[in-house]
Amino acid sequence: xxxxGRSGPPDIKDTFSLLVxxxxxxxxxxxxxxxxxKYGKVVDVFIPRDRRTGDSRGFAFVRYKYQDEAQKxxxxxxxxxxxxxxxxxxFAKYGPNAERISHKGRIxxxxxxxxxxxxxxxxxxxxxxxxxxxxxxxxxxxxxxGRNDRERHRGRDRDRDRYxxxxxxxxxxxxxxxxxxxxxxxxxxxxxxxxxxxxxxxxxPVRRSxxxRRSxxxxxxxxxxxxxxxxxxxxxRSITPRSVSPRGRRDSRSxxxRVVADCKMMQxxxxxxxxxxxxxxxxLCAVELL
DNA sequence: GTTGAGCGTT
Numbered sequence: 001x002x003x004x005g006r007s008g009p010p011d012i013k014d015t016f017s018l019l020v021x022x023x024x025x026x027x028x029x030x031x032x033x034x035x036x037x038k039y040g041k042v043v044d045v046f047i048p049r050d051r052r053t054g055d056s057r058g059f060a061f062v063r064y065k066y067q068d069e070a071q072k073x074x075x076x077x078x079x080x081x082x083x084x085x086x087x088x089x090x091f092a093k094y095g096p097n098a099e100r101i102s103h104k105g106r107i108x109x110x111x112x113x114x115x116x117x118x119x120x121x122x123x124x125x126x127x128x129x130x131x132x133x134x135x136x137x138x139x140x141x142x143x144x145x146g147r148n149d150r151e152r153h154r155g156r157d158r159d160r161d162r163y164x165x166x167x168x169x170x171x172x173x174x175x176x177x178x179x180x181x182x183x184x185x186x187x188x189x190x191x192x193x194x195x196x197x198x199x200x201x202x203x204x205p206v207r208r209s210x211x212x213r214r215s216x217x218x219x220x221x222x223x224x225x226x227x228x229x230x231x232x233x234x235x236x237r238s239i240t241p242r243s244v245s246p247r248g249r250r251d252s253r254s255x256x257x258r259v260v261a262d263c264k265m266m267q268x269x270x271x272x273x274x275x276x277x278x279x280x281x282x283x284l285c286a287v288e289l290l
Numbered sequence: 291g292t293t294g295a296g297c298g299t300t
Contacts, residue, residue: 017297017298019296019297019298021294021295021296021297022294022295022296025292025293025294044299046298046299047298047299048296048297048298048299049299055293057294057296057297058293058294058295058296059294059295059296059297059298060298061297061298061299085294088295092297092298093297094297094298095297095298096297096298096299101297
């Protein structure tokens with residue numbers, strides 16, 4: 001929802017979007033509007049929020065009607081302290097619903113949804129780093145970026161590792177429900193949230209239902225776990241102890257229908273390529289093995 | 291009352 005109360009973005013075309021980073025989670029569009037409106041005609045102020053919680057995600061979009069005004073706002077407000085935090089103002093790189101934004105944050109046209117050309121709005125870090133690097137170079141003030149970057153990455157890796165090991169220790173399946181993917185932080189509170197929400201959701205999405213009656217699909221290769229046809233085979237195999245000479249015993253026990261069927265199939269297959277005698281021999285071997 | 295390096299409203 002935009003600052004002006006309508007649902008959806010207003011007047012998408014021909015506006016210049018600024019991305020305002022590092023705002024307080026309590027900062028509202030109403031706080032930002034007067035600040036930015038000083039430098040030109042602000043068409044919209046929008047603060048993305050977490051879908052579930054409604055929390056601010058810590059950044060905002062301010063849309064100007066005119067580029068020069070937006071530019072001026074960038075110059076004047078980038079680095080300004082708002083609500084005790086030094087905000088960063090820059091031209092927005094991406095647009096809502098994947099509009100292409102030209103240089104200077106102007107929304108030009110919606111990107112077609114086809115995959116054929118261009119890239120979808122995948123979160124590939126590459127293009128972002130471009131503008132970030134450029135941007136970071138520009139602002140050499142504040143705490144040294146290099147260290148910050150390194151720390152950020154280290155922190156990320158650490159988090160990832162932690163997550164990985166956690167998920168490893170908990171049974172596999174790394175799938176995260178899509179609702180969580182776009183969530184903002186990776187902070188400890190998020191971990192907390194995640195943990196909590198998992199325990200709240202009935203039967204966590206990760207853990208498979210412990211029900212022992214998982215019928216295996218008979219014609220597919222088994223999913224590595226659970227009751228599989230292999231297990232059947234083992235059972236059947238276990239009927240015949242390995243050490244026993246099969247020849248002596250074969251008559252005394254009747255092979256299960258499944259074994260018989262398998263053998264027949266095998267025989268037919270073998271006979272396709274070999275002459276009957278060889279096929280019969282091989283079959284015999286197979287039966288003995290079984 | 292928490293978070294934080296993040297690009298979009300249903």
